[in-house]
Amino acid sequence: MAILIIAEHNNQSLKSETLKVVEAATTIGGDITVLVAGFNSAAAATEAAAIAGVTKVLHADNAAYEHQLAENIAALVTELGKGYSHILAAATTTGKNFLPRVAAMLDVAQISDVIAIESADTFVRPIYAGNAIATVKSADAIKVLTVRPAAFREAQTGNNAPVETLTAVHDAGISRFVTQELTKSERPELTAARVVISGGRGMQNGENFALLNGIADKLGAAIGASRAAVDAGFVPNDMQVGQTGKIVAPELYIAVGISGAIQHLAGMKDSKVIVAINKDAEAPIFQIADYGLVADLFTVLPELEQQL
Amino acid sequence: MKILVPVKRVIDYNVKVRVKADQSGVDLANVKMALNPFCEIAVEEAVRLKEAGSATEIVVVSIGTTAVQEQLRTALALGADRALHIETDQNLDSLQVAKLLAKVVADEQPGLVILGKQAIDSDNNQTGQMLAALTGMGQGTFASKVQLADGKVQVTREIDGGLQTVELPLPAVVSTDLRLNEPRYASLPNIMKAKKKPLDVKAADSFGVSLSSNVTVLKVVPPATRQGGIKVESVAELVDKLKHEAKVI
Numbered sequence: 001m002a003i004l005i006i007a008e009h010n011n012q013s014l015k016s017e018t019l020k021v022v023e024a025a026t027t028i029g030g031d032i033t034v035l036v037a038g039f040n041s042a043a044a045a046t047e048a049a050a051i052a053g054v055t056k057v058l059h060a061d062n063a064a065y066e067h068q069l070a071e072n073i074a075a076l077v078t079e080l081g082k083g084y085s086h087i088l089a090a091a092t093t094t095g096k097n098f099l100p101r102v103a104a105m106l107d108v109a110q111i112s113d114v115i116a117i118e119s120a121d122t123f124v125r126p127i128y129a130g131n132a133i134a135t136v137k138s139a140d141a142i143k144v145l146t147v148r149p150a151a152f153r154e155a156q157t158g159n160n161a162p163v164e165t166l167t168a169v170h171d172a173g174i175s176r177f178v179t180q181e182l183t184k185s186e187r188p189e190l191t192a193a194r195v196v197i198s199g200g201r202g203m204q205n206g207e208n209f210a211l212l213n214g215i216a217d218k219l220g221a222a223i224g225a226s227r228a229a230v231d232a233g234f235v236p237n238d239m240q241v242g243q244t245g246k247i248v249a250p251e252l253y254i255a256v257g258i259s260g261a262i263q264h265l266a267g268m269k270d271s272k273v274i275v276a277i278n279k280d281a282e283a284p285i286f287q288i289a290d291y292g293l294v295a296d297l298f299t300v301l302p303e304l305e306q307q308l
Numbered sequence: 309m310k311i312l313v314p315v316k317r318v319i320d321y322n323v324k325v326r327v328k329a330d331q332s333g334v335d336l337a338n339v340k341m342a343l344n345p346f347c348e349i350a351v352e353e354a355v356r357l358k359e360a361g362s363a364t365e366i367v368v369v370s371i372g373t374t375a376v377q378e379q380l381r382t383a384l385a386l387g388a389d390r391a392l393h394i395e396t397d398q399n400l401d402s403l404q405v406a407k408l409l410a411k412v413v414a415d416e417q418p419g420l421v422i423l424g425k426q427a428i429d430s431d432n433n434q435t436g437q438m439l440a441a442l443t444g445m446g447q448g449t450f451a452s453k454v455q456l457a458d459g460k461v462q463v464t465r466e467i468d469g470g471l472q473t474v475e476l477p478l479p480a481v482v483s484t485d486l487r488l489n490e491p492r493y494a495s496l497p498n499i500m501k502a503k504k505k506p507l508d509v510k511a512a513d514s515f516g517v518s519l520s521s522n523v524t525v526l527k528v529v530p531p532a533t534r535q536g537g538i539k540v541e542s543v544a545e546l547v548d549k550l551k552h553e554a555k556v557i
Contacts, residue, residue: 067472069474070437070440070447070449071446071447074441092468093449093450093465093466093467093468094467094468096433096437096449096450097437097447097449097450097465098437099437100402100432100433100434100435100436100437100438100441101437101438101440101441101447102441103403103434103438104403104406104437104438104439104441104442105441107403108403108522109401109402109403109521109522109523110402110403110432110434110438111523112431112432112433112434113431122526126431126531127334127429127430127431127528128319128325128334128428128429128431129325129428129431130531131324131325131327131334131530131531132325132327132334132528132529132530132531133528133529133530133531134525134527134528135525135526135527135528135529136523136524136525136526137523137524137526138522138523139522139523139524140522140523174444174445174446174476174477175446175447175448175474175475175476176474176475176476177472177473177474177475178462178473178474178475179472179473180467180470180471180472180473181470181471181472182469182470183469183470189468189469191468195556195557219557227486230486230487231486237452237466237485237486237487238466238467238468238469238470238471243431244426244486246468251556252550252554252556252557262324263321269531269534272556273550273554273556274534274537275546275550286536286539287536288534288536289536289537290537290538290554291537291538291539291540291546291549291550291554292536292537292538292539292540293539293540293541293542293543293546294539295543300543303543304543304546304547307543307544307547308547308557
């Protein structure tokens with residue numbers, strides 16, 4: 001068994017999702033090669049070499065890979081991937097973008113959003129927004145998987161795997177990067193945060209999300225939102241927690257003014273401890289919350305901030 | 309310019325999903341079905357591009373049993389001009405769907421393909437990317453904004469942490485995210501008109517594409533249920549429980 005993992009990084013540093021994919025790969029067993037494709041990304045490659053369980057790091061450094069354009073990354077991964085039994089990436093917007101392109105070029109299926117690995121060819125994944133869990137078996141020569149980071153722990157570090165530089169450049173010459181606007185925030189990323197506090201339709205408007213700031217500051221939390229809050233235009237879509245947004249599994253998840261639609265639960269129900277604050281005692285969120293507080297969020301939030 | 313919009317018939321998003329007792333899948337008997345929400349957004353975007361004068365014809369295509377004609381008629385009522393039903397009673401994986409769509413692209417030569425980023429049943433999020441790969445087109449996935457100019461399309465994409473804009477030459481594949489637009493409701497006159505719009509039917513096995521998949525579903529089970537906890541009476545009690553019982557703060 002030989003596994004190729006495509007690292008997730010921002011050229012300067014490796015993202016924690018990559019460590020989770022390595023952890024998933026170790027349950028398959030076999031040599032693990034991590035590909036770091038980027039531009040001026042030597043630091044990320046060094047970090048990848050330090051992940052326990054990694055046999056080798058392949059480093060492709062070229063402007064063509066700077067923005068992870070699917071056409072270029074897929075061309076590179078397709079070329080490399082022919083020599084492997086498994087190709088894995090995180091089920092992030094980056095992995096979801098290029099990996100199906102790789103699978104199609106290799107003429108194999110992709111298994112999306114794997115949450116458990118039963119054996120080298122059998123995988124578990126949620127379907128129907130997490131309302132059903134499917135176990136699937138692939139007979140393809142190369143298994144192409146995206147792995148849901150929230151379902152796996154981070155691999156340890158402390159390794160010193162060899163880094164091999166790749167010189168061949170795959171510039172498909174199709175797409176051109178124009179701009180990128182990343183939300184600037186002092187807070188941790190949603191999918192990596194130890195604590196997440198999310199607001200729903202009960203927040204009533206975008207300005208009221210400021211009520212979550214002080215609590216998030218005190219807990220070092222990321223701020224999320226339900227799809228209802230995003231659809232209502234309160235906050236941007238990159239804050240969405242749910243089946244169609246981000247899947248999170250923090251130590252502590254605080255749901256504020258969120259009723260608990262199934263599509264939201266699919267994105268946070270694997271959190272270790274769930275707190276629900278909602279004035280509607282019948283809200284479905286209370287059925288899965290470890291601690292429920294039936295109260296008006298506009299009185300509770302300032303009080304909570306003060307008492308933390 | 310012609311726009312091709314592949315759409316899928318799925319369980320209505322308001323319906324509670326029930327797994328079959330024999331673990332063979334989800335029970336779809338006598339369940340309300342609908343146009344996949346992301347596909348609806350794709351149809352809407354195509355209609356808006358046509359209304360803006362950027363497109364001249366919208367062709368919708370769907371793969372499945374005769375039942376998918378219901379969703380094709382819905383798309384026609386929303387503003388598509390004609391429909392193609394690729395008939396099969398087989399359950400196809402994304403790769404097989406993409407291969408069939410690649411044949412449709414070869415026949416129809418659209419300037420743009422717009423489709424939903426994922427279907428809410430299989431949740432694969434693959435077909436658009438695979439179609440782009442098989443046809444050699446560029447891909448603008450998870451679009452929240454689509455702008456056409458000078459034979460190119462600029463697609464603003466919803467990515468983790470923000471937005472990214474890429475430019476692709478036409479023809480290109482665009483997959484829709486939630487915030488691209490808010491789909492309209494079909495008006496009664498348009499629903500009546502849609503019944504008279506052309507709808508062609510072709511057999512899936514007439515495309516010369518292998519429809520067999522190497523992936524088999526071993527079982528489908530309901531998710532593990534999480535036990536509800538306790539209700540606390542005050543913020544002070546909540547903070548105390550989080551500190552001393554759950555030990556998470």
